[in-house]
Amino acid sequence: MGSQIDKGKEVYPTSFEVLDDPRPDDISLPAFMVSTTRGFLPRMDPIVSLPREFAFLEYVLQEMPVKKANGEPGLLARGELGEFILRDLPDLTEHIDTYKDNLPLMNALYRDYSFLASAYLLEPCHHNFIKGEPYGLGRPVLPSVIARPIARCAELCDFKPFMEYAGSYALFNYKLLDPKGELEYSNLGLIRAFEHGLHAGSSEAGFVLVHVDMVKNSGPLVKGTVGTLDACTTEAPRADLNIHLSIILSSLVQINGSMEKMWGRSKPGEYTSFRTFIFGITSQSMFPNGVVYEGVGEDGKPKSFRGESGANDSMIPLMDNLLQIPMPDTPLTTILEDFRSYRPSNHRQFLAWVRGRSEQLGLKNWVLGLDADNEDDDEVLESRRLWLKILNQVRDFRWRHWCFAREYIIKKTSHPTATGGSPILTWLPNQLQAVLDEMARLYEDLCQRGGDLGEECRDIIDLVERQRETLRKEVAKFCEERGVAAAVAA
Numbered sequence: 430m431g432s433q434i435d436k437g438k439e440v441y442p443t444s445f446e447v448l449d450d451p452r453p454d455d456i457s458l459p460a461f462m463v464s465t466t467r468g469f470l471p472r473m474d475p476i477v478s479l480p481r482e483f484a485f486l487e488y489v490l491q492e493m494p495v496k497k498a499n500g501e502p503g504l505l506a507r508g509e510l511g512e513f514i515l516r517d518l519p520d521l522t523e524h525i526d527t528y529k530d531n532l533p534l535m536n537a538l539y540r541d542y543s544f545l546a547s548a549y550l551l552e553p554c555h556h557n558f559i560k561g562e563p564y565g566l567g568r569p570v571l572p573s574v575i576a577r578p579i580a581r582c583a584e585l586c587d588f589k590p591f592m593e594y595a596g597s598y599a600l601f602n603y604k605l606l607d608p609k610g611e612l613e614y615s616n617l618g619l620i621r622a623f624e625h626g627l628h629a630g631s632s633e634a635g636f637v638l639v640h641v642d643m644v645k646n647s648g649p650l651v652k653g654t655v656g657t658l659d660a661c662t663t664e665a666p667r668a669d670l671n672i673h674l675s676i677i678l679s680s681l682v683q684i685n686g687s688m689e690k691m692w693g694r695s696k697p698g699e700y701t702s703f704r705t706f707i708f709g710i711t712s713q714s715m716f717p718n719g720v721v722y723e724g725v726g727e728d729g730k731p732k733s734f735r736g737e738s739g740a741n742d743s744m745i746p747l748m749d750n751l752l753q754i755p756m757p758d759t760p761l762t763t764i765l766e767d768f769r770s771y772r773p774s775n776h777r778q779f780l781a782w783v784r785g786r787s788e789q790l791g792l793k794n795w796v797l798g799l800d801a802d803n804e805d806d807d808e809v810l811e812s813r814r815l816w817l818k819i820l821n822q823v824r825d826f827r828w829r830h831w832c833f834a835r836e837y838i839i840k841k842t843s844h845p846t847a848t849g850g851s852p853i854l855t856w857l858p859n860q861l862q863a864v865l866d867e868m869a870r871l872y873e874d875l876c877q878r879g880g881d882l883g884e885e886c887r888d889i890i891d892l893v894e895r896q897r898e899t900l901r902k903e904v905a906k907f908c909e910e911r912g913v914a915a916a917v918a919a
């Protein structure tokens with residue numbers, strides 16, 4: 430990564446090395462580095478076995494789930510995890526430094542301690558939930574036997590000392606059932622779970638593994654993005670740019686196709702029960718005063734972190750940055766920006782580089798041919814169609830996502846905040862609305878400039894108009910029912 434461009438408040442790296450070879454055996458590099466082959470997945474499949482010094486940690490994690498791998502009820506089912514940890518878990522922090530040069534292993538330990546931390550903090554809420562009561566309060570203090578080691582691993586891996594989406598719950602938590610087999614859905618299982626996730630076919634496993642299955646397709650998304658940015662700086666014919674845009678488009682079609690399978694792989698009626706364990710501290714009623722990390726830091730002040738959320742996945746933010754999708758200046762967008770810090774640092778830098786580069790090059794105007802009138806008209810028209818179709822995939826993702834939120838969460842619980850701490854009724858619509866607006870605005874502008882964008886783009890824009898109206902009505906209805914101020918403009 431090169432030096433930084435300071436653009437107002439924002440600082441962007443001026444260069445970034447995307448790996449072609451993810452170097453899976455190199456333990457000196459962080460587990461998460463962006464590549465054109467594995468995209469945003471870790472460079473290697475996640476580490477499953479821990480060194481012998483951590484045998485007790487492994488034992489607790491296997492005893493912990495509501496339903497253990499052998500089908501018997503575990504510590505969380507009996508409400509005994511907290512007591513067990515306080516009584517029996519040794520402080521293993523000193524052993525971490527023995528392995529500190531092995532960064533993928535540090536990532537595995539970070540994952541494992543973050544599972545233990547969330548299970549410990551939220552165990553009381555789980556028991557309130559299964560009695561049909563509100564979540565009540567989580568535990569306000571994380572004991573030093575968890576707080577010290579998670580803080581150390583997180584420091585070494587550059588994560589927050591709390592469960593994250595990529596580094597822990599989702600992207601570093603799958604294993605190949607047949608280690609010699611392929612990375613394909615039928616060959617995937619979870620390494621760690623809270624509820625029934627150690628069982629194939631459970632909704633908890635399906636929820637996590639659909640994310641993995643989608644991100645598996647992100648290599649071409651990365652490759653197409655880099656190719657598009659490069660095409661803007663070379664004398665290559667515009668047809669080359671259109672090839673890179675087509676690669677992005679087909680990758681997104683695959684990603685959305687995989688996402689659609691969520692409905693069957695993780696049942697809407699079963700989501701809220703394992704979800705209890707992935708809530709964060711920030712903006713949650715369960716932790717009104719934050720959480721004290723015993724034995725960490727000098728001041729003993731409570732800490733607060735956002736919870737695990739797909740919002741910290743990097744694929745859609747990559748498109749937001751490349752396509753320069755304008756987000757409204759609202760407190761909801763501030764949350765979107767805050768989510769940026771909950772990603773592997775290499776993902777963060779890549780996204781910042783794409784954002785800076787796209788703006789610096791004036792990519793949107795160039796791809797859409799808005800500044801020049803001496804280019805090959807057919808190829809420019811094709812670039813415009815591809816840009817709209819890529820935006821349409823971002824819309825498709827966010828629309829489906831709104832449907833997930835409606836069916837898996839809003840209709841099942843009145844808890845007002847999502848796991849990442851965003852307001853459940855208004856936050857996803859904030860970004861979906863922004864994409865719909867951008868598409869409608871661009872289409873109108875491009876039509877005024879002349880040239881036929883074709884039947885497919887006309888159909889896309891018809892759908893955009895219908896969804897804008899449906900979204901507005903749905904959000905208004907839910908907000909009225911729950912006494913929340915609607916954020917999606919009429």
Ligand code: HEM
Pocket residue numbers: 636639640643688691695700737738739740741742745746765827830833834837838846847848849850851852853856857860861
């Ligand atoms: C049953 C399925 C799902 C549910 C119920 C769900 C729920 C949510 C919720 C409530 C949020 C709001 C942020 C927060 O946590 O505070 C969110 C954000 C997000 N989730 Fe999911 N999610 C699901 C599946 C997925 C999948 C499979 C992905 C794939 C990577 C994903 C990626 C995202 C992204 C990118 C955002 C940010 C959206 C934006 O920028 O507009 N989610 N999710």
